[in-house]
Amino acid sequence: MRDIYHAIKQDEDMMVDYLKEIIEKESPSLDKELVDQVADWVARTFEQLTGGQSTVIENALYGNHVRAEWGEGEEQILVLAHMDTVWPRDTIKKMPFTIQDGIAYGPGVFDMKGGLIQGLFAVKALKDLGIKLQKKVVFLFDADEEIGNPSSKKMIEEEAKKSELVFVLEPGMSEKGSLKTTRKGLGVFHIEVTGKPSHAGMDPAKGVSAIEELAHQTLYLHSQSNLKTGTTFNVGKIEGGSASNVIAEKARAEVDLRVESEEEMNRALPLIRQLKPKLDGVKIQVEGGINRPPLERTDQVADLFATAKQLADEYLGFELTEMASGGASDGNYTAPHAPTLDGLGPVGDGAHANHEQVVLSQMPVRSALFAMLLAECGGKKS
Structure with a gap:
């Protein structure tokens, strides 16, 4: 040798x-x-x-x-x-x-x-x-x-x-x-939120903000990170809305998920794939999955x-x-x-x-x- x-x-x-x-x-x-x-x-x-x-x-x-x-x-x-x-x-x-x-x-x-x-x-x-x-x-x-x-x-x-x-x-x-x-392991996900647009000054109560909903979901996902198990959710990119005086109809986010084990991967996946809206009248669509085990x-x-x-x-x-x-x-x-x-x-x-x-x-x-x-x-x- x-x-x-x-x-x-x-x-x-x-x-x-x-x-x-x-x-x-x-x-x-x-x-x-x-x-x-x-x-x-x-x-x-x-x-x-x-x-x-x-x-x-x-x-x-x-x-x-x-x-x-x-x-x-x-x-x-x-x-x-x-x-x-x-x-x-x-x-x-x-x-x-x-x-x-x-x-x-x-x-x-x-x-x-x-x-x-x-x-x-x-x-x-x-x-x-x-x-x-x-x-x-x-x-x-x-x-x-x-x-x-x-x-x-x-x-x-x-x-x-x-x-x-x-x-x-x-x-x-x-x-x-x-x-x-x-x-x-690495997961990459794309979230699209659809709300209800309206005039932010004249009819704010008639709208449902996709941006507000996305903010709730961002806080939720980040709260599911667990440094002890090595599982992390990171909403790394967000975009949405059309103008400052419009209740946002659309908002999107890109999410990075990291896990150390298959067991944690199986636990974490439903958390993001089955997101529940916090606001009435909002739809959430999640696409993506595990890129590398x-x-x-x-x-x-x-x-x-x-x-x-x-x-x-x-x-x-x-x-x-x-x-x-x-x-x-x-x-x-x-x-x-x-x-x-x-x-x-x-x-x-x-x-x-x-x-x-x-x-x-x-x-x-x-x-x-x-x-x-x-x-x-x-x-x-x-």
Whole structure:
């Protein structure tokens, strides 16, 4: 196992070169031209570095995806990494890839191109050392994670159903680079309230305000949040009315729901789907649902983390920690189908922020940890 870290450490300069190259290839989620260029680069680079096989999955509306395989076996380990970023085209001109005091900066370097590069070099090290597994490793590099996986969700779920376990190369949490053994599920809802319009000065009693009703519902939903269980309702956007002198006929809201468990999800869903009007003469329509199920810390997930923690302690000399994340990832889709361990990407900070960064000295360490996990969980051939 120790040879894995030394092999990756020897490739550290090359790893940084590849990191720079992929950061300078921008990939905004909705810019198909740029994302497709990155997909071609990832497919080609995977084959060059690992000796594996890759396939670009054409996608008419959003960016193309990449499915890649390394090794062989009847069973498979699934690895997830998204190629898209939240940064618009030409951000690289304002936020160029730079290195200062051992920290690399650039759009998408932390979320999550750094993890993608670490994953490639982990498999390269296994190949270079002649370490063969009893399970094949399947990588899915998707192109639309940042916008809710409109075209990759089904693909991810189908691969998860065929997998023994799943690793996600999203960045670690906090300055410790903690792994993510829990991720909240995400629900997105749209509420439309219909009241009765009237003149606010001449006939106020004849009207029923949709805005007033929406205010009641907002207070109600927020009161149903429970920080102890991790369930939160957030009415994040509202609009309505037509003029200040008109009792509002229409009002709308967008609601974010977060839950930590399927049990809480089943409890919370009826609260929003079955909203009851507080005012007479008002109609409420609710649309939407769960976008991503929760990634729960099952016994199998806990065992995966325990394996990673032991490898980090025994071979890499650091204490690996775990945390819960309120955000969602591709791993939320795989969690109902296979044990999923998330946060195996870089150590850094600033996801979606102007100071987005990764700690370069930690990239070989975390890449080695991932390679060791593949070797341990994949069952090395004798």
